[in-house]
Amino acid sequence: MATANGERTYQFKALTDLWTGSVALKEKNGQIKEKTGPDRLITTGLLGSIRWWFEVLVRGLGGGTCDPSDHIRCPDKDGKRCVVCELFGCTGWARKFRFEVLDENSGTKTGQIKQNDTFNLRFTPLRPICDEEWALLDATLRLIAEYGAIGGKTVFKPTDEPSRTGETHHQDYGIVEIVKVNPRITNLNVTEVKKYVRQERWRKPESKAIDADFAWASLEFFWFVKMKTLTRETTSASSFNKVLGRKESKTCLDCGQVHNPPNKCPKAKRHPKRASEQLANSNDEISRWLAGSQQESKKVLSFKNPARTFGFVKPGLIDFDTMKRRLTKVWGQSGWDFLTGDKIIDQLFAGKERCS
Ligand SMILES: [Zn+2]
Ligand SMILES: [Zn+2]
Secondary structure: OEOOOOOEEHHHHHHHHOOHHHHHHHOOOOOOOOOOOOOHHHHHHHHHHHHHHHHHHHHOOOOOOOOOHHOOOOOOOOOOOOOOHHHHHHEEEEEOOEEEEOOOOOEEOOEEEOOEEEEEEEEEOOOEHHHHHHHHHHHHHHHHHHHHHOHHHHOOOOOHHHHOOOHHHOOOOOOEEEEEEOOOOOOHHHHHHHHHHOOOOOOOOOOOHHHOOOOOOOOEEEEEOOOOOOEEEEEEEEEHHHHHOOOOOOEEOOOOOOOOOOOOOOOOOOOOOOOOOOEOOOOOOOHHHOOOOOOOOEEEEEEOOOEEEEEEEEOOOEEEHHHHHHHHHHHHHOOOOOOOOOHHHHHHOOOOOOOO
């Protein structure tokens, strides 16, 4: 198998602002120890997001990955790594590439990336990167651009701002499009990449993957709807909360009024506790999972402009049909397509199956 040693550059256009500030908050909470400047913040945030979607893709192709909680990352007790750590690095094994975020003129990008900005992501191999790894990275970037979003707020991770969980879903962050790729990636078909991620040499998942907390974060359980959005219509109506199974009203639980951020409740003298942060039915386990608790992420994300809505289901708790029924309640029966992860895999590796 030939290895490519040259750098590859993806040129993106930001269709919304990108949010790369969450690393700073984590730093404050002592979760990230290294000192980071503003440039470092952007690269760390974007690379973390790319790695997260890469894991989603690898699991969706039937590959094992380590547990994203840092303390159980690779290597395992036999010194084996998973496919993701092989490329992105882990304890005792450096990342195989240098990652840079560049502006239009190939200077280092500083400051936040704003809507309509053009920027480049440059991957420079530091050690050989095989064709399968390039193909997976390429598919990950197309997955993000065509079906997902990039940046701190758009990864399904615990929120960094627990007091504001109810407010951020309707803000658009992290939608990008790929303008060009230089040079093009060697085309591989889905059979070839599946074979690669399932090789014997990779670390085996510790327990049955389906039991793990992060097992839902797989393309196998991902769904996507193009050109549709879930939003708050009024202070008392929110199609987003309806789908999540939360109460729709924004009213303050302490005084019954509506306070818009950053206002505190004049009665309770604190950030308002809203009805919309509570489940409509507290015994509804599906809604509890979809809405996420204060320490977990929501499992549905929706964007207004450009409009797209996507999320995950969880085996044994909620399947695609149940999710689709929830969406049908707010969007009606027709005029939208519910695309599932297996179809997305076909599209990411479309037309590349060799006939011979
Ligand atoms: Zn790993
Ligand atoms: Zn109040």
